[in-house]
Amino acid sequence: MKGTQLGEFEELVLLIVGVLYPEAYGLNIRTEITSQTGRKAAIGAVHSALNRLESKGYLTSELAEATHARGGRRKRLFQITSTGKQALEKSREQRNSLWNQISDLAWKDLNYGPSF
Amino acid sequence: MDHHSNERMPPKLADQFLRWFCREELIEEVLGDLHEYFEYELQDEAAWKAKLLYWYHILQFLRPFAIKKRLQNTHFIMIYQNSFKFAWRNIIKHKGSSLMNILTLSLGIGSFIFIFIYLKGELSYDRHHDDVERIHRVVIDLVNDNGVRLPDATTPPALAPNLKKDFAEVEHAIRIFPGWGSKFLLGSSDDKKFYEEEVIRTDSNFFEVFSFPMIYGDPNTALNDRNSIVITKKTALKYFGKEDVVGENLILFGSSRNSNLRVTGVLEDIPANSHFKFDFLSRLNIPNLDQYWGWYNFYTYIKLLPNTTMASLEPKLQAFYESYQDDEEDNNIIYSQAITDIHLKSNLKWELETNGDINNVYILSVLAIFVLIISCLNYLNLSVAESLKRFKEVGVRKTLGANKHYLISQFLAETLVITLIALAIGTLFAEFSFKNLGDLLGRSVSIFEGSNISFYFGICIVTLIVGLLAGLYPAFHLSSFNPALAVKGLADSSGKSVLGLRRGLMIIQFSISAFMIFCTISVYHQLMHIKNTDKGFDAEQVLVVENLRSVQNQEALKAELLNIPGVSNAGLSDGVVGGQNWTFTFGYPEGVLVNYLAIDPEFIETMDFEFVKGRNFSRNRPIDTADYTIILNETGLKDLGLTLEDVGKSIPLDQNDDTGEIIRGMVIGVVKDFHFADFKRPIKPFCFFFGEAPFDFINLQVSAANLNQTIRSIEKTWASFANEAPLEYAFIDESFSELHEKETRLSKILLFLTSLALFIAFMGMLASARITIKSRKKEISIRKVLGASVSGVTYLITRNFLWLVLLANAIAVPISFFIMKKWLQGFAYHTSISYSIFLLTIFSTLLVAAITVGSQSFRAALSNPVKNLKQE
Numbered sequence: 001m002k003g004t005q006l007g008e009f010e011e012l013v014l015l016i017v018g019v020l021y022p023e024a025y026g027l028n029i030r031t032e033i034t035s036q037t038g039r040k041a042a043i044g045a046v047h048s049a050l051n052r053l054e055s056k057g058y059l060t061s062e063l064a065e066a067t068h069a070r071g072g073r074r075k076r077l078f079q080i081t082s083t084g085k086q087a088l089e090k091s092r093e094q095r096n097s098l099w100n101q102i103s104d105l106a107w108k109d110l111n112y113g114p115s116f
Numbered sequence: 117m118d119h120h121s122n123e124r125m126p127p128k129l130a131d132q133f134l135r136w137f138c139r140e141e142l143i144e145e146v147l148g149d150l151h152e153y154f155e156y157e158l159q160d161e162a163a164w165k166a167k168l169l170y171w172y173h174i175l176q177f178l179r180p181f182a183i184k185k186r187l188q189n190t191h192f193i194m195i196y197q198n199s200f201k202f203a204w205r206n207i208i209k210h211k212g213s214s215l216m217n218i219l220t221l222s223l224g225i226g227s228f229i230f231i232f233i234y235l236k237g238e239l240s241y242d243r244h245h246d247d248v249e250r251i252h253r254v255v256i257d258l259v260n261d262n263g264v265r266l267p268d269a270t271t272p273p274a275l276a277p278n279l280k281k282d283f284a285e286v287e288h289a290i291r292i293f294p295g296w297g298s299k300f301l302l303g304s305s306d307d308k309k310f311y312e313e314e315v316i317r318t319d320s321n322f323f324e325v326f327s328f329p330m331i332y333g334d335p336n337t338a339l340n341d342r343n344s345i346v347i348t349k350k351t352a353l354k355y356f357g358k359e360d361v362v363g364e365n366l367i368l369f370g371s372s373r374n375s376n377l378r379v380t381g382v383l384e385d386i387p388a389n390s391h392f393k394f395d396f397l398s399r400l401n402i403p404n405l406d407q408y409w410g411w412y413n414f415y416t417y418i419k420l421l422p423n424t425t426m427a428s429l430e431p432k433l434q435a436f437y438e439s440y441q442d443d444e445e446d447n448n449i450i451y452s453q454a455i456t457d458i459h460l461k462s463n464l465k466w467e468l469e470t471n472g473d474i475n476n477v478y479i480l481s482v483l484a485i486f487v488l489i490i491s492c493l494n495y496l497n498l499s500v501a502e503s504l505k506r507f508k509e510v511g512v513r514k515t516l517g518a519n520k521h522y523l524i525s526q527f528l529a530e531t532l533v534i535t536l537i538a539l540a541i542g543t544l545f546a547e548f549s550f551k552n553l554g555d556l557l558g559r560s561v562s563i564f565e566g567s568n569i570s571f572y573f574g575i576c577i578v579t580l581i582v583g584l585l586a587g588l589y590p591a592f593h594l595s596s597f598n599p600a601l602a603v604k605g606l607a608d609s610s611g612k613s614v615l616g617l618r619r620g621l622m623i624i625q626f627s628i629s630a631f632m633i634f635c636t637i638s639v640y641h642q643l644m645h646i647k648n649t650d651k652g653f654d655a656e657q658v659l660v661v662e663n664l665r666s667v668q669n670q671e672a673l674k675a676e677l678l679n680i681p682g683v684s685n686a687g688l689s690d691g692v693v694g695g696q697n698w699t700f701t702f703g704y705p706e707g708v709l710v711n712y713l714a715i716d717p718e719f720i721e722t723m724d725f726e727f728v729k730g731r732n733f734s735r736n737r738p739i740d741t742a743d744y745t746i747i748l749n750e751t752g753l754k755d756l757g758l759t760l761e762d763v764g765k766s767i768p769l770d771q772n773d774d775t776g777e778i779i780r781g782m783v784i785g786v787v788k789d790f791h792f793a794d795f796k797r798p799i800k801p802f803c804f805f806f807g808e809a810p811f812d813f814i815n816l817q818v819s820a821a822n823l824n825q826t827i828r829s830i831e832k833t834w835a836s837f838a839n840e841a842p843l844e845y846a847f848i849d850e851s852f853s854e855l856h857e858k859e860t861r862l863s864k865i866l867l868f869l870t871s872l873a874l875f876i877a878f879m880g881m882l883a884s885a886r887i888t889i890k891s892r893k894k895e896i897s898i899r900k901v902l903g904a905s906v907s908g909v910t911y912l913i914t915r916n917f918l919w920l921v922l923l924a925n926a927i928a929v930p931i932s933f934f935i936m937k938k939w940l941q942g943f944a945y946h947t948s949i950s951y952s953i954f955l956l957t958i959f960s961t962l963l964v965a966a967i968t969v970g971s972q973s974f975r976a977a978l979s980n981p982v983k984n985l986k987q988e
Binding site for chain 1: 142144145146147148149150151152153155172173175176177178179181182
């Protein structure tokens with residue numbers, strides 16, 4: 001998976017899949033995104049991201065047992081793979097490393113309010 | 117589930133749609149999610165809203181990952197690629213006929229685009245204002261004592277403020293006071309000054325009614341100050357070299373003193389589709405303006421309150437107006453017009469700008485559709501004719517297993533390619549015409565500006581559909597050939613019906629062409645009639661120089677101009693004959709509305725008016741300068757109830773409105789009636805007064821020889837008298853043409869479209885003749901072998917075509933005669949439709965047919981019969 005970068009939205013979906021484990025599927029991932037971040041995404045957009053993440057190998061999925069809800073249609077439940085976990089960690093490390101490199105001086109000017 | 121009504125279920129159609137496009141393996145989980153989501157939304161939202169959201173999410177699945185890969189799994193693309201490849205090969209193979217097809221079709225499409233983009237402009241006038249449906253113009257038609265109604269766009273300045281005061285429905289009422297031809301000398305400094313005409317004076321709430329986008333400045337306050345002035349972007353650049361000039365000063369140079377105006381706003385240049393245009397907008401600065409009810413020099417516009425319409429106000433207008441008139445004899449009629457109707461439907465006297473005409477819009481739309489139809493029929497005709505050549509191709513394809521479906525799509529692909537190419541060429545053709553015919557249209561137009569683009573795409577879709585429809589018949593026709601017969605190259609049994617269809621098409625084409633030729637010649641005849649009619653004076657040799665107010669010593673200028681060899685006479689006046697003239701009412705015992713000019717004694721001689729009785733003004737007779745010493749035209753004399761016996765006698769001529777005192781006066785001369793207005797209305801009364809300097813115009817009788825030299829001399833003389841004012845002049849002839857600008861424009865566009873239609877019909881007939889001859893080659897050869905002469909054979913083939921054209925004329929000529937007769941009735945002075953127009957129409961269509969078919973059949977008749985018979 002050389003050169004495959006996690007997109008911002010993809011990363012969010014991936015993390016939420018982790019949060020919702022073991023019950024992560026399309027619709028509740030979307031609901032969770034909205035409640036955690038206030039962002040509204042189309043169901044199709046979430047499905048599209050899940051599809052992509054799965055083809056990159058960051059997720060696996062299987063169809064759950066049929067229930068009475070949803071007109072008897074099965075859900076597809078998602079789970080993070082080890083590659084997915086590595087990708088998330090790599091992304092976090094990159095971020096932390098960048099944070100650590102910002103010197104305190106960079107924030108200095110922000111402490112003062114607007115001046116005349 | 118069972119107690120779930122349909123209302124509470126997700127829309128079925130949406131599910132079907134998803135099933136149609138979505139990949140099989142995804143459907144279950146996706147539909148599951150969506151249905152669960154729908155249930156969830158239903159808890160908080162109304163059913164309709166939930167359904168709407170449901171649709172939204174379904175559409176959001178139109179993403180690459182979810183869409184079936186049908187295109188790659190089937191032969192779909194391959195077949196279509198092939199269709200287009202074959203289409204292209206066929207076009208290349210039949211270069212001649214493809215070229216003809218494309219050329220005629222693109223001309224048709226091009227003129228269709230051209231006309232409709234132009235007409236869209238005509239229909240878009242004044243629609244750029246906010247709340248445009250609430251803006252109306254109020255006008256007053258003048259009615260004289262004889263009950264003759266004179267439509268007039270102008271109104272007195274007291275109207276607007278009183279409308280606002282008396283009617284609660286009126287939110288704003290404003291006046292517009294244009295420059296009426298006067299030239300204002302404006303400058304940003306002493307070295308940078310220009311004479312300007314496009315000046316409008318108005319009320320401070322101008323921008324409450326009209327929306328012209330302001331780039332700099334605040335429209336709400338821009339006209340608050342009496343010395344403020346708002347200018348357009350191009351004017352700002354002209355005077356200051358930059359756009360943001362708010363706060364700069366403009367100097368208005370007066371004859372005695374100058375005044376300073378402060379620029380408070382810069383507007384985008386006034387759009388071409390505004391019924392009035394201006395470069396400067398300043399405040400009305402005339403004291404006691406609100407009291408004048410007799411000064412018809414202003415335009416009144418009102419904006420109604422939201423949710424009110426003119427319907428409630430209109431019936432009250434007349435009573436309102438009359439309540440302000442002291443004169444009981446005042447019969448003037450007041451009414452309103454929607455601002456969007458002004459350009460196409462108003463057409464009153466003293467419009468702010470020459471109007472368009474809704475009838476021309478109708479005429480042109482019909483013609484544009486005609487031309488498109490002609491060119492599509494042509495395409496249809498040519499393709500059907502072409503099909504005879506393609507029996508074998510179809511036969512071979514069918515034998516190799518192509519089904520009817522495939523063949524139809526193949527032929528439609530061909531049509532599509534040709535139509536697309538024609539569309540591209542037609543677009544270029546239309547845009548090119550716009551670039552070169554701006555004068556003809558009266559404004560500059562482009563396909564690629566603003567809202568025209570989306571409209572253009574609309575037109576493209578229409579033409580594509582029409583083009584494909586035209587291709588539909590040949591496609592079905594071709595694909596229905598019996599392969600066994602087709603491979604042998606035998607005409608199928610439907611050959612007869614195809615011939616009938618082609619004849620029908622040709623008759624329609626030539627009917628339309630004949631119709632257009634007839635109309636064009638008639639319009640042209642009428643214009644020539646206007647030009648050639650004796651106007652009652654010498655219109656061709658009188659040069660009118662405007663802007664005379666900028667000359668201090670007008671008599672000296674006149675004397676100097678008379679020294680120029682080419683100038684034989686010079687007369688001063690305060691108006692132009694053939695322009696729009698001022699009017700006033702006088703007469704005893706009954707008043708008559710009379711057009712008038714104040715002139716000096718040399719004016720009559722310069723214009724070459726012919727005296728019926730009496731004499732000209734003279735400087736040596738004191739009586740001539742009195743109030744009511746006048747020269748009338750014949751109509752004026754008659755309408756005032758006078759006879760030639762009264763000329764030269766002191767008679768009662770007018771009555772003072774206030775005191776009732778009878779005013780005596782004298783008609784010293786009567787001139788023969790002359791045309792001073794457009795030919796649509798009968799000649800009206802006209803009256804000349806002895807005027808005093810300063811005048812506004814000097815009329816020069818010039819000789820046609822050495823005209824350029826004469827004009828150069830006039831320019832030189834002018835420059836030495838007129839304090840830097842530019843010399844502006846025109847022949848009276850030209851101002852007459854301007855009175856008939858609309859008709860001139862119509863005739864030019866007609867000529868343009870008619871040539872196109874005739875050309876397309878010509879091409880169609882040429883192709884048709886070639887095909888006919890090809891299929892009759894053997895017949896011709898056998899006839900020749902048996903002893904037929906070349907002329908006999910030529911006649912044999914041409915004859916049929918000429919009958920078609922005659923039949924087309926028989927259909928078209930009566931219809932066009934009827935329509936043009938109606939059109940001519942709109943003119944008070946019109947020519948009759950002479951038999952020569954009939955002959956010309958019939959002759960020209962026959963000639964086109966004879967030349968095309970004749971030349972082809974002549975060639976066929978000359979060819980060697982042995983050669984043709986050897987084949988097979």
